[in-house]
Amino acid sequence: MPIPWTMYQTETRWADQFVLVKSEPNQAKRVNSDTETVPLEEAVRIVRSIAHKTGTETIPVDEADGRTLSESIFAPDDIPGFDRATVNGYAIISSDTIDAQIRPINLTIVGSITKGLSKNHELSPGQAFSIQTGGKLPAGADSVILEEDSIVQGDVISIQHPVPPDVHIIRRDEDFKKGEPVYPAGWILRPQDIAVLVSIGRIRVKVRKKPIIGIISTGRELVPSESIPKSGEVREVNSYLVTAFCKRQGAIPVRYGIIRDDAEELTRLIEQASQECDAIIVSGGSSRDEHDITAQVIHKLGKVYTEGISFAPEKRTTIGQIDSVLVIGLPGHPSATFMVLTLVVIHLLQAMKGSPNQQVYRKYVRLTDTLHASKDSDRYIRVTITDDKATPVFGKSGLIHMLSQSDGIVKIPAGSKGYNVGDRVEVMIW
Amino acid sequence: MPIPWTMYQTETRWADQFVLVKSEPNQAKRVNSDTETVPLEEAVRIVRSIAHKTGTETIPVDEADGRTLSESIFAPDDIPGFDRATVNGYAIISSDTIDAQIRPINLTIVGSITKGLSKNHELSPGQAFSIQTGGKLPAGADSVILEEDSIVQGDVISIQHPVPPDVHIIRRDEDFKKGEPVYPAGWILRPQDIAVLVSIGRIRVKVRKKPIIGIISTGRELVPSESIPKSGEVREVNSYLVTAFCKRQGAIPVRYGIIRDDAEELTRLIEQASQECDAIIVSGGSSRDEHDITAQVIHKLGKVYTEGISFAPEKRTTIGQIDSVLVIGLPGHPSATFMVLTLVVIHLLQAMKGSPNQQVYRKYVRLTDTLHASKDSDRYIRVTITDDKATPVFGKSGLIHMLSQSDGIVKIPAGSKGYNVGDRVEVMIW
Known part of the structure; x- marks a missing residue:
């Protein structure tokens, strides 16, 4: 019995939702006015439609927790691969017990099966095998009688009631049938999924690479966190906030340092980051005080989709693109930065990881x-x-x-x- | 304004709850009967009362996300440390504007302040400074008039209404007052907390060490995940499941391998793990089929508190202790293992990390x-x-x-x- 695929948004279905967006490039138009803003939902749509999925890599399954599958997984074999007892008891042929409706039936116990590697035992009519939970059923057996319910004298077991087939057993393909789908591409792996993958023998998996996020902080008042700020200066905290947030969301943050409101220096850094990263986050430069330097620089190097999101209390968020690299300019206050990280940037990271179905609590x-x-x-x-x-x-x-x-x-x-x-x-x- | 400490269970308060338990050692008594079980709540109580907190270590704050503070953090200075403007506008002395109730008041703009390091400007009565968001207020100033609301001609600003003090400013100690509590010991750090710590200059923090968890799998039918199981054998998956679960919960998992139902070998491994780890998790040996080998071994090396938890569908969970090391025996089926991990083992890990207030969604x-x-x-x-x-x-x-x-x-x-x-x-x- 596989995971019900239809219950989840697969990678393909998610992509479908964006065909419309991608074929209408004008929808994500440049917003020129300083005051023109887009609603949050539109900002998320823009980010999701521009973001590129990262490439793929093959990693050991025990390092795959939290990663997104980039391949669909199918069962390579029947699992467990043999009929198993689910209780301690006696393996029997159910049709032997039909007459127990009229009078007790005696079966002869011809052997004992523990779990683990076992010979290919065979059961003939009138016979039973003692069997341990997890043990491999002998050929011919199709049910197991619970030890506690069994009346045994010497090597004879007495059956008082007919036993239907398929009782207290797991069939050879009952967990997974060879070739059946187990996980769709786009699935975010959890500890329990690692266990499932190992159970079907998948000790390596193909996953999306972690997106590399370049982080730049701007602000004339900022000093490195290691410094003691002089009066009028404050410690730069946004790069720490963005770094911890990106790590927790399964991305690789790379700090590019602090720019003190110098447009040329910012241009140089953004250009460099756009060649080395999958996306860039600039904090600070989108507040009005920095005269929208970030937006100016992005506009010069690529295009700007919006310079603001119409939600209170934090409007100033620039969304742009340089070649295929998305650039998001965040407001400068750490608490505003965090709000936009949680409401907008998380969608960027999820889209890049190909994880549309990630849950928000x-x-x-x-x-x-x-x-x-x-x-x-x-x-x-x-x-x-x-x-x-x-x-x-x-x-x-x-x-x-x-x-x-x-x-x-x-x-x-x-x-x-x-x-x-x-x-x-x-x-x-x- | 600090975090309201009373809203959260601090390390101390949590420990208090267990004083009662610790002074009544008989409460956590050995359960002898094979069928005697304890309710889940009692199992959690036992685990929480036995578990020892791990030691402490000092780490860089940018590696501290998800870790538990083992020290209480206090503000080392006033933050931001100087009075700041929160808007672009004009810094003024509010008492200068009282007469604006009767007639407009004119102030002379004597200079301009951008944010960042600035001279110690001073404002005399009748004067104003143009100031940028984040800029340091000149001495004497106690309010800022919004740029948009200002009527300016040349170097004269005309005030139409009285301005109360404390408008559009953040006072020098308004974020944190020197010496005030910021986080209590026992606090689990999140990305936003990293930002707060950096803002007050804490670039190193003292946290609980990650607990080291020894993992042993038992089961006669188990083969390593890298093998191709023969008929009757199954791949060992529980160590992968427990490993991924422990990692996600901020512990360091250490695999000790697979024991095929050999009590002597299990004794040797548990003994070794009890010297090298903070806790031990044995999976499989607590199912009836393994004849409670785990419980026997723990009983021989230390003491057993319970051999079962009375919740359906998974009862078989052994809780014991060897010296100061807690040992939990989990049922063998991965799905049962996962249930007990989520309901019981998580409390062990939280208690060791000193994180009682961790939330369950x-x-x-x-x-x-x-x-x-x-x-x-x-x-x-x-x-x-x-x-x-x-x-x-x-x-x-x-x-x-x-x-x-x-x-x-x-x-x-x-x-x-x-x-x-x-x-x-x-x-x-x-």
């Missing part, structure tokens, strides 16, 4: 406070969850501690009535 | 099928989740594909009425 809890809607933008409000209640966390987005103070976010759709105290809301857990 | 969904309760044992039924509905997955526990076919489990308490189609149930996500 959601929880339904009651609100402890009122949340008003904005007329024009979807609002995303951080919340902490305690005792299955969500409490909104408000604060200036420039404060770093906002980062550690929330468990997830609640979306308040633009133009809705908002939420009242006690309303049940959906929280997307970080 | 739960989801509330409606059932598509009836689930009957058992009179004596809690039942744990695997379910798949599609379109927010949970469908029970039934199957013989000897089948490996059960592993990959479910998203979580539902508990049906012993002696309850069970659940009907359409009932809302809590699913613990794997």
